[in-house]
Amino acid sequence: MLENKTVILGVSGGIAVYKAVELLRLLTKAGATVHVVMSKNAQEFVTPLTFQTLSGNPVHTELFNLYQEQEIGHISLADRADLFILAPATANLIGKIANGLADDLLSTSVMATKAPVLVVPAMNSNMYENPLYQQNEKKLAEAGYQVMEPATGELACGWLGKGKLPEPELIFAAADAMLTAKDLSGCRVLVTAGPTREELDPIRYLTNYSSGKMGYAVAAAAAARGASVTLVSGPTSLQTPYGVEVVPVRSAEQMRAAVLECFAESDVVIKAAAVADYRPARRGENKIKKTADEMTIELEKNPDILSELGTRKQEQVLVGFAAETESLLVHATEKLQKKGLDMIVANDVTAEGAGFDVDTNLVRFLFADGKVEELDLMRKEQVANRLLDQVAELWQAKRQ
Ligand code: C5P
Numbered sequence: 186m187l188e189n190k191t192v193i194l195g196v197s198g199g200i201a202v203y204k205a206v207e208l209l210r211l212l213t214k215a216g217a218t219v220h221v222v223m224s225k226n227a228q229e230f231v232t233p234l235t236f237q238t239l240s241g242n243p244v245h246t247e248l249f250n251l252y253q254e255q256e257i258g259h260i261s262l263a264d265r266a267d268l269f270i271l272a273p274a275t276a277n278l279i280g281k282i283a284n285g286l287a288d289d290l291l292s293t294s295v296m297a298t299k300a301p302v303l304v305v306p307a308m309n310s311n312m313y314e315n316p317l318y319q320q321n322e323k324k325l326a327e328a329g330y331q332v333m334e335p336a337t338g339e340l341a342c343g344w345l346g347k348g349k350l351p352e353p354e355l356i357f358a359a360a361d362a363m364l365t366a367k368d369l370s371g372c373r374v375l376v377t378a379g380p381t382r383e384e385l386d387p388i389r390y391l392t393n394y395s396s397g398k399m400g401y402a403v404a405a406a407a408a409a410r411g412a413s414v415t416l417v418s419g420p421t422s423l424q425t426p427y428g429v430e431v432v433p434v435r436s437a438e439q440m441r442a443a444v445l446e447c448f449a450e451s452d453v454v455i456k457a458a459a460v461a462d463y464r465p466a467r468r469g470e471n472k473i474k475k476t477a478d479e480m481t482i483e484l485e486k487n488p489d490i491l492s493e494l495g496t497r498k499q500e501q502v503l504v505g506f507a508a509e510t511e512s513l514l515v516h517a518t519e520k521l522q523k524k525g526l527d528m529i530v531a532n533d534v535t536a537e538g539a540g541f542d543v544d545t546n547l548v549r550f551l552f553a554d555g556k557v558e559e560l561d562l563m564r565k566e567q568v569a570n571r572l573l574d575q576v577a578e579l580w581q582a583k584r585q
Contacts, residue, residue, distance in 0.1 A: 186365050188216035190267040193298070195291050196236070198226025200341040201273040201307040201350035206231060208272055208353040209239050215361070220245065220262060224278065224291045248290040263298035270360055271295065273307035273350045276318050282330075283321035301363050304332045305356050310346025333359055358405060358427035367411030368577045374412040375451040376404040377444060377458035377490075379419030381437045385482065386469035393459050394541040397421030399506070400457030402569040404429045410573060412453075417443045419458055437461055437487040444490055453502040453576055456491045457530075459541070463487060495525025502579045504572070507531045508540060517551050527579050528552050530572060538562050550575060 192212055196205045212219050221236040222245045233244035245262065263269075271278065278292065282304075287293040295302060304325055312318055313335060326332050333356065336349040350356075378400020382390040397418060404416040405426035414429045417440055425431050432447075434440045437460045448454065463484035491505050505526045507517040510533070517531035532548040534540030539547035539562070546568045550558040552575075560571055 187212060187268075187361055190217045190364055191265050192217045192219045192360070193222060193262060193266045193269045193294065193300075194219055194236075194240075195222045195224075195269060195271040195274075195278075195295060196227040196231075197224040197271065197273060197275045197278040197291060198229060199273045199275050199307050199350075200230060202227050202230035204350050204353050205272050206235055206239065208270070208356050209236060211353055211357040212360070213240060215357070218242070220266075222246070222262070222291050222294055224289060226275075245290055245294075248293060263294045263300070266298055266300040268360060268364055269295060269298050269300050269302040270305065270356070271302065272305035272356055274304045276306075276308045276312045276315075276321075279304065279306060279318070279325060280321050283324040302330045303356070303360050303363060304330050305350060305359075306332065306335050306348075307350035308335075308348045309340060309342055310344055310348040313346075313348040331359070331363060352424070354424060355427050358409065362409035362428065365409045365411075369407055369573065369580070370411030372407075372412045372452045372577075372580055373450060374404075374407045374414045374453045374455065374576075375417065375444065375447050376400050376407065376414060376455045377417045377419075377440060377460075378404065379421040380459050381419045381440055381461045381487075382435045383437065383461045383464035383487070384435075384468050385465045386471065386473045388472055391461060391463075391465065393461065395419070395459035396542040397423050398542070398544065399546060399565050399568070400455070401426055402565040403455055403457055403572060406566065406569040406573055407455075410577070415447050415451075417447070417458070437464065437490070441488050441490045441493070444494070448494060448497065448501070451501055453504070453580055454494060455504040455572070455576070456494075457506050459508065460490060461487055489524070491526070492524045498525065500583050502527050502576060502583060504576060505529045508534045510535050514549075514551070517549070521551050521553065526553065528575060530568075 219240045220242050237244045281292045287296040336351045337347045338349050379397035380392045380395040382392045384390045401423045404414050408414045408428035416429050417432045432443045434443050464487050466483040466485040503526045507520050507529050509516050513531050513533045517529050521529040529551045530548050532539050536547050538545040546565050547562045548560050
């Protein structure tokens with residue numbers, strides 16, 4: 186939870202500095218106050234003015250600057266941080282911290298802070314693999330710094346390998362998780378998301394408008410709250426959320442198999458997927474040819490995965506979604522009871538800002554004991570956290 190938190194973003198010199206600009210934007214958008222500290226080399230890649238404009242705060246660059254000292258001072262800067270992020274963190278910066286060196290404002294501030302520190306390395310893959318670097322990184326991890334694993338891909342120097350700065354969204358999620366209370370620690374959560382695709386032939390399928398955003402937001406938020414999360418996902422264009430294991434599937438049948446495999450080991454199941462109710466009764470082995478003027482497609486019913494879980498459940502908390510276009514409460518209540526759920530998230534997908542493929546949602550929570558909670562229109566990430574507040578309570582109650 187980065188809202189109203191003070192974050193120091195320490196930027197050291199590497200080509201990935203431009204990605205720190207995007208990270209800063211995500212942090213401020215989430216409501217954090219961000220102070221940027223740049224090393225001398227970092228300023229060769231992007232000017233302090235860019236960070237200053239986007240953070241709305243002066244950028245700190247000098248250890249001995251009379252004006253900056255008077256304004257804030259490197260110790261008070263380190264003191265007031267809720268979180269310190271080093272992105273990109275070069276081999277040089279990591280080497281300095283690991284060996285207790287503090288010879289500029291950035292290394293001094295990191296040394297002086299008592300706040301949690303997220304270190305996001307970025308460097309050439311040979312440098313990354315160098316045993317001396319690896320020792321330094323290990324020292325940081327052992328001292329309690331959280332070190333992110335770099336991404337693999339094409340590096341700025343043209344090499345292909347490990348050492349890239351992870352995408353800003355992933356760094357943001359890791360930072361957010363560091364400031365989030367771990368009320369789901371020890372809880373194994375299974376989430377389903379996205380649409381299913383029901384094939385007609387090798388090149389055509391039936392599907393729906395689900396983007397997967399709601400389910401992905403639930404999986405990401407659950408991971409940030411300490412749960413171990415498996416996300417069984419239909420086809421979407423979304424990035425794997427930080428700390429989540431994704432099992433990709435296409436059809437309802439595949440989703441059923443993946444869900445049943447994990448079910449016994451799950452404490453909570455949240456079924457946000459928009460599973461197709463029907464599938465073509467026959468799948469053409471080859472492309473169906475255009476011959477007759479009319480064509481009829483015969484459909485057969487897909488298995489209702491959630492209902493099946495309802496009959497099999499032991500101690501699991503079972504949460505379903507009901508996307509409706511009319512008589513919302515009637516349909517949602519019926520599903521809650523018929524499918525044996527502990528809770529259902531009801532949303533009228535015709536309402537402005539709600540439903541498929543938008544970033545917000547307007548929902549109500551209905552519970553097995555008849556309780557109803559109505560939420561305002563809010564971002565899907567917020568809906569996810571409100572949902573998990575309820576799930577955490579239901580899970581705790583079942584454990585006692
Ligand atoms: O019956 P309806 O499709 O409206 O129910 C929605 C809820 O049931 C969602 O949680 C959805 O993931 C789940 N569902 C399912 N298997 C199906 C159809 C829906 O698990 N075949």
